[in-house]
Amino acid sequence: MKVGFPKGFLYFKYYPFFKNFFNELGAEIITSEDTNKKILDEGVKYCVDEACLPIKLFHGHVASLRDKCDVILIPRIMQIRKREYICPKFCGLPEMILNTLPDVPRAITTPFYAVSASKLYSFAMEAGQEITNSKAAIKRAFRTAIFEQNKFKTGIKNENYSINVALVGHPYNLYDNFINMNLVKKLNNLGVGVITEESINDELIDNEVKKLYKRPFWTFARNSYGFAVHSHKNKLVDGIIYISSFACGIDSVIVELIKDNIGESPFMILKVDEHTGEAGLDTRIEAFVDMLERRVLIENNTSSLG
Amino acid sequence: MKITLPHLGNVYLAAKALFDGLNVDYVIPPLNSNSSLEIGSFYSPEEICLPFKIMIGNYIQAIEQGADTVILTGSCGPCRFGEYCEMQMNLLKKLGHELQFIVIDSPGDIGIKELYNRINKISLSSNLTKYEQIKALFNAVKVMKLIDEIEARAHYLAGYEKIKGECKRVLNSAKRDALNCNNPTAMIKLLTSYKNKINSIEVNTNINPIKIAIIGEIYTIIEPFSNLYIEEKLMEYGVSTKRRLTPSWWVKNTALVPTKLNSLDIKRGAKEYLSHQIGGHARECVGEAVLAYEEGFDGAIQIFPMGCMPEIVSKAILPQVSKDKNFPIMSLVVDEMTGEAGYVTRIEAFVDLLERRRYNALSRC
Numbered sequence: 001m002k003v004g005f006p007k008g009f010l011y012f013k014y015y016p017f018f019k020n021f022f023n024e025l026g027a028e029i030i031t032s033e034d035t036n037k038k039i040l041d042e043g044v045k046y047c048v049d050e051a052c053l054p055i056k057l058f059h060g061h062v063a064s065l066r067d068k069c070d071v072i073l074i075p076r077i078m079q080i081r082k083r084e085y086i087c088p089k090f091c092g093l094p095e096m097i098l099n100t101l102p103d104v105p106r107a108i109t110t111p112f113y114a115v116s117a118s119k120l121y122s123f124a125m126e127a128g129q130e131i132t133n134s135k136a137a138i139k140r141a142f143r144t145a146i147f148e149q150n151k152f153k154t155g156i157k158n159e160n161y162s163i164n165v166a167l168v169g170h171p172y173n174l175y176d177n178f179i180n181m182n183l184v185k186k187l188n189n190l191g192v193g194v195i196t197e198e199s200i201n202d203e204l205i206d207n208e209v210k211k212l213y214k215r216p217f218w219t220f221a222r223n224s225y226g227f228a229v230h231s232h233k234n235k236l237v238d239g240i241i242y243i244s245s246f247a248c249g250i251d252s253v254i255v256e257l258i259k260d261n262i263g264e265s266p267f268m269i270l271k272v273d274e275h276t277g278e279a280g281l282d283t284r285i286e287a288f289v290d291m292l293e294r295r296v297l298i299e300n301n302t303s304s305l306g
Numbered sequence: 307m308k309i310t311l312p313h314l315g316n317v318y319l320a321a322k323a324l325f326d327g328l329n330v331d332y333v334i335p336p337l338n339s340n341s342s343l344e345i346g347s348f349y350s351p352e353e354i355c356l357p358f359k360i361m362i363g364n365y366i367q368a369i370e371q372g373a374d375t376v377i378l379t380g381s382c383g384p385c386r387f388g389e390y391c392e393m394q395m396n397l398l399k400k401l402g403h404e405l406q407f408i409v410i411d412s413p414g415d416i417g418i419k420e421l422y423n424r425i426n427k428i429s430l431s432s433n434l435t436k437y438e439q440i441k442a443l444f445n446a447v448k449v450m451k452l453i454d455e456i457e458a459r460a461h462y463l464a465g466y467e468k469i470k471g472e473c474k475r476v477l478n479s480a481k482r483d484a485l486n487c488n489n490p491t492a493m494i495k496l497l498t499s500y501k502n503k504i505n506s507i508e509v510n511t512n513i514n515p516i517k518i519a520i521i522g523e524i525y526t527i528i529e530p531f532s533n534l535y536i537e538e539k540l541m542e543y544g545v546s547t548k549r550r551l552t553p554s555w556w557v558k559n560t561a562l563v564p565t566k567l568n569s570l571d572i573k574r575g576a577k578e579y580l581s582h583q584i585g586g587h588a589r590e591c592v593g594e595a596v597l598a599y600e601e602g603f604d605g606a607i608q609i610f611p612m613g614c615m616p617e618i619v620s621k622a623i624l625p626q627v628s629k630d631k632n633f634p635i636m637s638l639v640v641d642e643m644t645g646e647a648g649y650v651t652r653i654e655a656f657v658d659l660l661e662r663r664r665y666n667a668l669s670r671c
Contacts, residue, residue: 048622050613050639076582083415085384091584092619099579099626111582214392215415217382249615252353253389260396 001131003027004069004105006061007034009054009090010077012175017149018073021124024141025131030069032061035178039064044274046101052245053179053273054172055089055096062097066104071130073108074098080114084219087250106130120146155198156184163292164193166231168224168258169243169251173272180243181278183270183285187241190289195237197227204230212257221254225261232262239266239292246273266292307331307406307431310373312361313338315528316457316481317553320450323490327442328432335368338531342367347642349397356532356611356641357525358390362397369403377428380411384585385616387525445490447557452497454552456480459504461537465515465546468508474541476504516605516660519598520549521591523610523617526640527551533609533640534649543657548603550594551587571597579623586616595627595635604660605634607653612641634660 003022005011011031022029033039035057043060065072074094077086089096094109110126113119121142128138154175156167165187173179174196184194197205205226209216216222224242231237240262244251255269268288270281309332311321318334325332336342342363349366350359365376381388391409398405408428413421429439460477467473480500487493518540526532527549540547550572562568569590576593583589591608598606608624610617621637628635636656638649 048618050618050621078582083382085585088384088585088588088615089619091384091582092580092588092616092623095580096619096622099623212392213395214380214389214409214411215382217388218384247353247613249355249386249613252351252355252613253386253393256351256354256393256396260400 001027001071002030002069003108003131004062004065004072005029005031006058006065006072006074007032008058008061008176009093009172010075011172013154013171014075014149016152017145018075020148021128021141021145022073022131024144025128025137027071027131030065032065035061035176040178040274048096048100050247051089051096052248054170054176054245055093056274057176057179058093059097059101062104063101066101069105071106071108072104073127075112076109077112077114079219081219081222082115083215084217084222086219117146153198156194156196157199158188158193158195161188161191161193163191163239163289163296164195164237165292166228166237166240167194167196167243168228168240170220170224170245170248173243173245179245179272180270181272181276181281183241183243183281186282186285187289190286192289192292195231197223200227200230200236208233216254216257218250218254221250224254225257228258229261232265238296239268239288241288242267242269244269244271246271266295307375308333308373309375309377309428309431310335310365310368311377312364313529313531314525315530315553316453317450319453319481319484319493320446320553322485322487323449323493324442324446326488327445327490328429328439329434330428330431333368333371333373335364335371335373338364338529343531343642349401351393353613354393355386355613357387357529358393359642360529360532361390362394365394365398365405366401366403369405374404375406375408375427377408377410380409382412382415385614387586442490445494447554448494449484449490449497450557451554452494452501453480453484454554456497456501456504458548458552459501461541461547461549463504463507463509463546464541465517465544466509466511466513468510470544471542472507473504474538476500476507480504515544515546516657516664517546517548517603518657518660519594519603519606520547520609521551521594521598521606522587522608522620522637523591523614524551524556524587526609526611528553532611533638534644534646536607536609536638536653539650539653540657543654545657548598550597551590569593575600579627580620584616584619586614588616588620591617591620592623592627595624595633596631599627599631599633603633604664605636605656607656608635608637610637610639612639634663 019029039060042063043056047056047059074097076094077090079085098104108127108130110123112123124138124142187194205223208226208229209222228240322334338360343360345366346359346363350362378391380391391407395407408424432439460473464473483496484493487496520527537547559568572590572593575596576589580589580592595606624635
């Protein structure tokens with residue numbers, strides 16, 4: 001049996017789990033291609049106009065897979081931390097796709113709660129039933145999948161650069177090089193090192209988040225906020241770059257919270273959508289890097305007012 | 307302490323009854339208008355949704371009248387509304403206003419003790435006994451229920467009325483007179499008499515008006531200013547409308563959530579299309595569309611603010627509902643840039659379409 005696995009959203013963070021789980025069950029995993037123009041066009045064609053870029057791309061990935069597999073995996077990722085969500089659109093993603101895309105094969109849409117081993121296990125049991133009836137096999141596959149996932153680490157931490165920036169945003173924007181147009185590579189070529197939220201300890205994020213009046217109830221909002229504010233306070237970086245998809249509801253909140261708490265630290269928001277031109281993006285990055293260089297190397301932190 | 311609260315449809319009447327009953331000082335911000343929206347969108351972040359901007363306008367206009375405390379409900383669902391309190395606090399602080407926020411959040415998240423503390427802040431400013439305070443609260447809920455009933459009845463009967471504009475006139479004078487009452491019991495008495503009045507409006511039972519269900523995001527459908535008074539417009543066209551989401555529905559629903567017995571009919575309606583609670587009122591929106599079809603409505607209009615996350619999901623699902631049931635549904639997106647002329651044209655065209663579907667055999671081709 002062929003299981004289709006669209007390369008969008010949290011694929012970049014959790015693919016070892018899903019890949020190994022279905023492989024162990026004897027299914028063949030077919031992933032879609034890396035995001036490209038064709039996938040984007042397909043996605044824009046089918047998806048509801050108001051949605052954000054990653055949602056549109058995910059539609060495109062599913063569209064490109066639909067005649068290549070028997071079952072398609074549309075993960076309904078509800079929670080990955082206790083009492084926190086990702087985004088309402090994640091919870092309703094399977095419905096969005098199944099009601100707009102024609103001819104989608106049978107889909108696995110079991111809710112995925114990664115808050116505890118037992119919750120995760122119940123996901124595995126339900127999703128595994130689509131492939132095999134053997135509970136023992138599912139249990140074995142689940143163990144391997146968890147083991148592989150735990151070995152897997154994401155995150156970027158460049159070293160030996162004189163200027164460093166914190167790259168903040170949702171993981172699916174940071175790790176999909178089509179969405180961010182190879183931002184990390186571009187920054188590295190300009191002599192700027194990049195660090196992401198995975199490089200600092202979870203407790204440090206917690207410490208920052210605790211200071212807020214209201215506990216953020218979105219996992220990535222919590223991570224982004226905690227990381228950005230922590231790296232500003234501890235002078236881990238010279239500037240912060242936030243990649244945000246146009247019309248992202250979560251970013252509209254979190255960008256404001258970050259702005260309020262990082263004082264005068266350089267902060268650039270890169271908005272991406274299906275129309276973003278690469279030349280404009282390059283110009284903004286270069287200008288930002290120029291500014292950082294002057295701050296760090298030339299002015300040597302003296303006030304520009306003399 | 308001078309309390310205020312943002313506008314949401316007719317909630318200001320219930321709030322007035324509550325604060326009058328508690329004998330505390332309060333300010334009802336001026337009714338929503340272009341100036342509150344302009345103030346709000348001037349200070350608010352660009353990408354935030356429309357309710358946030360209107361609410362900021364309300365606060366600033368209330369501050370001008372001396373308000374220093376805001377009561378706001380919170381939520382911890384995945385919708386942005388839950389983060390409003392934090393952002394609005396920061397924003398007003400940056401503008402130099404010292405406004406105290408009392409956020410009534412779910413006890414599951416902040417703890418029952420903290421919730422009690424927050425409510426105590428309000429009740430301590432009242433010099434009445436606990437019994438009288440609880441009575442004031444019940445009176446306020448009664449006011450809310452009455453005005454919601456009058457409004458729902460007026461919207462529905464507008465299609466049947468014999469004298470054109472009668473429903474609208476009664477509804478508007480009910481709101482106006484209620485605002486002039488300074489005593490909760492007097493307000494309840496007044497609203498009860500208006501309820502009788504609206505029920506005894508002369509109707510023509512022989513006509514069968516176009517019936518439209520109003521569904522979508524709770525703030526934009528309840529607050530008439532944010533949807534450019536769509537219900538009033540439809541009343542003028544002689545269309546009967548029905549909206550399930552009302553402030554009193556919200557109170558009942560929120561109270562029943564722990565028992566899972568809340569809005570069973572809506573859940574049943576949505577089951578086929580969206581079986582999970584995804585935050586906001588997306589499931590309610592889909593469920594209401596199905597229920598409106600089952601109740602024999604001619605169509606439904608979905609309204610939501612630009613960028614509303616849960617409603618984008620329901621907007622993606624509604625075309626399928628529409629196709630399966632052969633039931634027209636129109637989605638309207640509102641924000642501070644919405645132009646009235648284009649908006650009205652769409653509503654008129656939709657009503658025309660519904661009329662023609664009914665009388666013209668072409669629709670079955």
